Every structure is written in C-alpha cells, then in structure tokens.
Amino acid sequence: xxxxxxxxxxxxxxxxxxxPHEHIIVDLRHSLSGFDAILNDVDIAIDEVRTxxxxxxxxxxxxxxxxMGRDAQALRRISEETGVHIVAATxxxxxxxxxxxxxxxxxxxxxxxxxxxxxxxxDGTDICAGIIAEIGTQRDHITPAEERAFRAAARANRRTxxxxxxxxxxxxxxxxxxxxxxxxxxxxxxxxxGHLGDQRNFDRLRSVAAAGVYxxxxxxxxxxxxxDQQRAKTVATLxxxxxxxxxxxxxxxxxxxxxxxxxxxxxxxxxxxxxSLLQSEGLTETEVNTLxxxxxxxxxxxxx
Numbered sequence: 001x002x003x004x005x006x007x008x009x010x011x012x013x014x015x016x017x018x019x020p021h022e023h024i025i026v027d028l029r030h031s032l033s034g035f036d037a038i039l040n041d042v043d044i045a046i047d048e049v050r051t052x053x054x055x056x057x058x059x060x061x062x063x064x065x066x067x068m069g070r071d072a073q074a075l076r077r078i079s080e081e082t083g084v085h086i087v088a089a090t091x092x093x094x095x096x097x098x099x100x101x102x103x104x105x106x107x108x109x110x111x112x113x114x115x116x117x118x119x120x121x122x123d124g125t126d127i128c129a130g131i132i133a134e135i136g137t138q139r140d141h142i143t144p145a146e147e148r149a150f151r152a153a154a155r156a157n158r159r160t161x162x163x164x165x166x167x168x169x170x171x172x173x174x175x176x177x178x179x180x181x182x183x184x185x186x187x188x189x190x191x192x193x194g195h196l197g198d199q200r201n202f203d204r205l206r207s208v209a210a211a212g213v214y215x216x217x218x219x220x221x222x223x224x225x226x227x228d229q230q231r232a233k234t235v236a237t238l239x240x241x242x243x244x245x246x247x248x249x250x251x252x253x254x255x256x257x258x259x260x261x262x263x264x265x266x267x268x269x270x271x272x273x274x275x276s277l278l279q280s281e282g283l284t285e286t287e288v289n290t291l292x293x294x295x296x297x298x299x300x301x302x303x304x
Contacts, residue, residue: 001301004118004130005059005085006076009304015085016058018296019267021134021165021194021218021250024049024062024078024086027069028254030096036255042074044261049082051260055268059085061250061300063133063165066090067097072123087300090117090129090156092149093167094136102145110152111159118160130300132156134194136167142176150177154184161302165192165216170225171199174208188212192248192299198225202237209243214299218252220274221265228277235291236281248299249274249291 002009024045028037039045049060064070072088079086091114092098102110117129132153137146153164164186166177174193181191194216199205209215217235220228238247249270251258258264265273270292278288 002304003085003087003297003300004128004304006072006079006088006127007085010085012297012301015293015297015300017056017271017292018059018061018300019052019057019250019270020061020192020248020296020299021063021216021252022060022267023064023068023252023254024060025069025071025074026064026254031094032255036257038069039254039256039259040069042077044259045074045078046081048259048261048267049078049084052267052271053082053084055271057084057268057271059087059296060267061087061089061131061133061165061296063089063131065093065133066122067099068093070123072121072125072127076127087130088122088127089131089133089165090114090122091132091135091153093134094138095143095145098145098149102149107148107151108155110148111155114152114156115159118156118162130162130304131165132162133165134167135164137169137173137177139169139172142173142180147180150180151184154181154186157186157190158184161190163190163192163299163302166194168193168195171196171201171204178211178213192216194218195252197231199234200226202234205234205238206241209238209246212246214246214248214295215243216248216250218250220249221251221258221269228274232274232277232281235278236283239283239287244287244290245295245298247291248295
C-alpha cells in the first residue's frame with residue numbers, strides 16, 4: 001500500500017511527520033470575504049512550507065479540492081522546491097462551493113469524476129489526487145446536494161480505497177455524515193471526521209471515536225473556539241482511553257493571517273509549540289510519533 005503525492009506514489013514509510021489537513025493554495029471567498037480568504041502566492045507558500053520542513057515536517061495533505069481553488073501545478077512546484085511531500089485532494093466542499101455540474105450529474109457520474117481524479121489526474125495534468133477531501137456539511141441539516149456529494153465520495157472510496165476526510169461545523173451533523181457513508185458501505189477506518197479540535201463535549205467526542213473513525217483534531221494554533229491547552233488535554237484523555245491510533249493532528253491553515261508572512265503561527269506551529277503541550281500532558285515520545293507519523297501513514301495508504 002502506497003501514498004499518492006503530487007510528484008507520484010511513494011511508500012508510506014517515506015511520509016515522515018505529516019500534517020493531514022491543511023490548505024496551501026485555496027480560495028474561500030464563497031464563504032468568507034476579503035483579502036484574507038485566498039492563498040494563491042506560490043512564492044510565499046514555498047517559504048511557509050519550507051519552514052515546516054526545517055522544523056522536521058516531511059508531508060502535508062492539501063485538502064482543497066477543485067471547487068476550492070486547487071492548483072495541481074502549483075502544488076507540484078511547491079513540493080519540488082521544498083522537499084515536502086504534498087497529497088492533493090478530490091471532492092466537493094459545502095454546497096456554497098458546488099459547481100453547476102454537481103446538480104446535473106447523477107451520483108454515480110460524480111463518483112466517476114472523483115475516481116478519475118484519483119487514478120488519472122487533476123486540473124488537466126497527470127497529477128493524481130491521494131485523498132477524498134474535504135467533503136462538508138454546514139449547519140442544522142445536510143442538503144440534498146450535499147448528501148449526493150457524500151454518497152459519490154463513498155462510492156469513490158469503495159472503488160479505490162482512498163480515505164475520506166470530512167468537514168464539520170462545530171460538531172454538528174457528525175452522526176448524519178457517518179450514517180450516509182456507512183450506508184454506502186464505507187469502512188469506518190477509512191473515514192476521518194474533521195474539525196474535532198473545537199469539540200467541547202468530550203462524551204460526544206468519545207462516541208465518535210467509538211465508531212472506529214479517525215478523529216481530525218485540527219485548528220491547532222487557532223483559539224477562536226478552543227484553546228490549545230484544552231486540545232492537548234483532550235488528546236491526552238483520548239490516548240488514555242485507548243484511542244491513540246485514531247487521532248490525527250493538524251492546523252487547517254486556510255487564511256493569510258495564519259501564515260508567518262502575515263504574523264500568524266505557520267505550518268510549523270504544531271511541531272514547535274503544540275508537541276510540548278502534549279508532552280506536558282504526559283504523552284511519551286512514542287505516542288507523539290504515533291500521532292504525527294504512524295497514524296497519517298496508515299490513514300493515507302491505499303492501493304495506488
């Protein structure tokens with residue numbers, strides 16, 4: 001089992017320390033406004049990703065799919081110039097990002113499109129996606145179009161084995177997401193539920209973990225909804241309860257203000273700051289290695 005990157009397939013052991021949920025080139029102006037909502041400067045991206053590499057990082061999963069402004073050629077250049085492996089994504093975000101064809105194509109045809117991007121290439125290139133991400137829901141209910149996008153993602157997973165990384169909003173609709181994906185036959189061990197780093201109700205988080213999925217503890221470095229100290233405590237409690245092998249850690253950087261160039265924390269914050277918080281909560285070096293290396297390797301590998 002290998003991992004598909006923008007420079008081709010690699011062995012899982014080559015991944016090293018991995019950020020499993022980030023944005024490097026992205027346009028979020030369908031849901032946010034202003035200068036901050038778009039990352040499109042490749043030279044700045046190279047500087048930022050190189051800083052991650054200098055801190056010991058080796059791989060980044062770029063979860064921006066086509067409708068979110070993905071640029072395969074830019075990602076390949078960034079990877080080649082920094083030495084960081086980059087995994088690109090295929091999928092559909094929340095409905096406000098859906099192109100017209102999502103409403104016109106059948107679910108199976110949408111699945112065909114995702115499979116094609118996983119096996120033949122994206123953005124008119126031979127660069128293949130290596131994950132189905134980030135497929136999302138908004139608040140209160142899943143729209144019919146979002147359900148079709150989830151079912152298409154599930155069918156693409158069944159045909160390829162690629163993992164699915166979801167987008168959630170403040171813990172809403174997680175059971176609904178899981179119901180759709182498992183109804184389509186997706187193995188929970190190939191599902192990553194995103195944005196759980198903002199979760200405040202540990203009982204709910206425990207119930208998600210009990211379903212056998214990966215827990216995307218991201219937004220590390222962003223303290224709007226949760227402090228990093230509390231995130232570290234949450235991770236330590238999950239580890240103590242036996243969920244070590246299901247935890248994935250990342251920042252979800254998606255705005256200029258999160259970059260070092262604009263006074264933010266950067267892609268290296270998890271390594272330079274958050275790991276010490278985990279250690280202060282009692283995690284061992286081996287456990288930290290499992291979180292940063294072993295879990296992403298297992299989650300990303302499929303029959304490439």
